[in-house]
Amino acid sequence: MPTLHWIGKDKVINHHMNVPFRVLEHSYGYDNGTRLNEETGSGNKIIHGDNLEALKSLLLEYEGKIKCIYIDPPYNTGNESWVYNDNVNDPKIKKWLKQVVGKEGEDLSRHDKWLCMMYPRLKLLHKLLDANGVVFISIDDNEFPNLKLVMDEIMGASNFICNIIWQKNYSPKNSAKHFSVDQDYILVYAKNAEIWRPNLMSRDKEQLSRYKNPDNDPRGVWKAGDLSARNYYSLGTYQIKTPSGRVIEGPPKGNYWRYSEDKFWGLHNDKRIWWGKEGNGVPAIKRFLSEVQSGIVPQTLWLYSDVGHTQDAKKEFNNILHDVKLKFDTPKPSTLIDRILEIATDKNSVVLDSFAGSGTTAHSVLSLNKIDGGNRKFIIVEMEDYSETITAERLKRVINGYANKEGTGGSFDYYELGQPMFLEDGNLNELVGIERIRKYVYYTETNTPLTSIEHTDSEYFLNKHNDTAYYFFYEQDEITTLDKHFLSAMKTRAEQFVIYADNCLLTKAHMSKHNIIFKKIPRDITRF
Numbered sequence: 001m002p003t004l005h006w007i008g009k010d011k012v013i014n015h016h017m018n019v020p021f022r023v024l025e026h027s028y029g030y031d032n033g034t035r036l037n038e039e040t041g042s043g044n045k046i047i048h049g050d051n052l053e054a055l056k057s058l059l060l061e062y063e064g065k066i067k068c069i070y071i072d073p074p075y076n077t078g079n080e081s082w083v084y085n086d087n088v089n090d091p092k093i094k095k096w097l098k099q100v101v102g103k104e105g106e107d108l109s110r111h112d113k114w115l116c117m118m119y120p121r122l123k124l125l126h127k128l129l130d131a132n133g134v135v136f137i138s139i140d141d142n143e144f145p146n147l148k149l150v151m152d153e154i155m156g157a158s159n160f161i162c163n164i165i166w167q168k169n170y171s172p173k174n175s176a177k178h179f180s181v182d183q184d185y186i187l188v189y190a191k192n193a194e195i196w197r198p199n200l201m202s203r204d205k206e207q208l209s210r211y212k213n214p215d216n217d218p219r220g221v222w223k224a225g226d227l228s229a230r231n232y233y234s235l236g237t238y239q240i241k242t243p244s245g246r247v248i249e250g251p252p253k254g255n256y257w258r259y260s261e262d263k264f265w266g267l268h269n270d271k272r273i274w275w276g277k278e279g280n281g282v283p284a285i286k287r288f289l290s291e292v293q294s295g296i297v298p299q300t301l302w303l304y305s306d307v308g309h310t311q312d313a314k315k316e317f318n319n320i321l322h323d324v325k326l327k328f329d330t331p332k333p334s335t336l337i338d339r340i341l342e343i344a345t346d347k348n349s350v351v352l353d354s355f356a357g358s359g360t361t362a363h364s365v366l367s368l369n370k371i372d373g374g375n376r377k378f379i380i381v382e383m384e385d386y387s388e389t390i391t392a393e394r395l396k397r398v399i400n401g402y403a404n405k406e407g408t409g410g411s412f413d414y415y416e417l418g419q420p421m422f423l424e425d426g427n428l429n430e431l432v433g434i435e436r437i438r439k440y441v442y443y444t445e446t447n448t449p450l451t452s453i454e455h456t457d458s459e460y461f462l463n464k465h466n467d468t469a470y471y472f473f474y475e476q477d478e479i480t481t482l483d484k485h486f487l488s489a490m491k492t493r494a495e496q497f498v499i500y501a502d503n504c505l506l507t508k509a510h511m512s513k514h515n516i517i518f519k520k521i522p523r524d525i526t527r528f
């Protein structure tokens, strides 16, 4: 398989593993119009910060759990005058490149920089994706060929699903130097193309109106299908006599009947052949709505008449945020994201967008939940400071209602990236706070969140999960030792005990007899 090389690739190929795990610092909750200090527990999250670190932080709770990822990264058009910098020359990304790629980074071309920026982020997105999940990436011609090759490398070429063409413009741009470009691409990859399947799309009114029932067939409405085609070579060109006695010599020249003669008359006996109102027309097959799939397989050409165009997106943005001074130039229409969610989510899916911009993905999640009573969750990440003034503000208005649109209702929590869990020397960072450390350790062990429960055990007890009791014996300025004295204070009964401490004085025989597993702090704490 061809792979892509660029300057700096060797520095970023494993970089996602060295990104520090930072805790998410809760800023505020928002619940149906009310700002709260405490978390809403809704599972909807806006994270302000660089998505590389945010994605790493999400691994703890969401590794392998995201059903649908949509991202709309900078297209790398070279345009630097937008509200966000599209040329990978944003000071934050420049600083990051310098740290990760080093001096070599200064000589990188704009494409090298873009690839260095994207590669570790795509690696983390891949880890977050559910085994039956799918990722959609908006892109244009500037980076499409590079993105395709890098996605083949990270996701596996066999997991490529398709490349959607979105007709983004409704009229030509006469200022174009050569051609006026009408389309963007949306690259689609599944975590596993063998198991992922798109939802069928519901038929619209126009499609449904093609089904009728002129003969009052008890099987319900149907539409007439052609009985002849060019490619049914072996099935015959036989003569057909209509019920009124007219003889049809055969299908149109160069065509064949779709069914063998026997099969054809079998269909006729089952009243599945339509001969026209007078009973002497060219026969057609009746395709009953009740017998076709309950929806339509999605296609790869998305016209603006179906999913909106760029001007629609700007209008939508201005309609919601008419009084916000900062304008956002590159929103996507929510109707475009609605289509993605319709294809790729069920009512409980977690949807992630790590290049959130004006928050269109979250807007679509809220709207779709309102329409179908779903409980989809969104997690969106935006690096720029407008994550509050544009992104969160938009969602507040969507929740409460704007212009003459009824509110969707709903809640979210807003987070900043906080302290790293580990210091550079590998020790736990106490600034994170002991409760967060306990939660982290428990989650790494059990893959379930640590919730406060009533118990009579010692303060070091975390919880019991699958008949294993977990303890985290940690003191800020003291060395802790797992010994018989510690064991005697433990109250919880379980089949097995996992105990973290600085040291252990128990013998191997004793531990094995009582099913105790000792884990050394910080050495044995799993790192993300």
Ligand SMILES: C[S@@+](CC[C@H](N)C(=O)[O-])C[C@H]1O[C@@H](n2cnc3c(N)ncnc32)[C@H](O)[C@@H]1O
Residues within 6 Å of the ligand: 049, 050, 051, 052, 072, 073, 074, 075, 084, 085, 330, 331, 332, 333, 354, 355, 356, 357, 358, 359, 360, 361, 381, 382, 383, 384
């Ligand atoms: C093309 S815009 C996304 C527009 C979005 N789909 C919408 O409908 O509004 C890309 C966004 O990604 C953000 N971004 C770029 N690099 C980022 C990073 N490393 N971490 C988080 N956000 C980033 C930019 O600030 C910008 O807002």
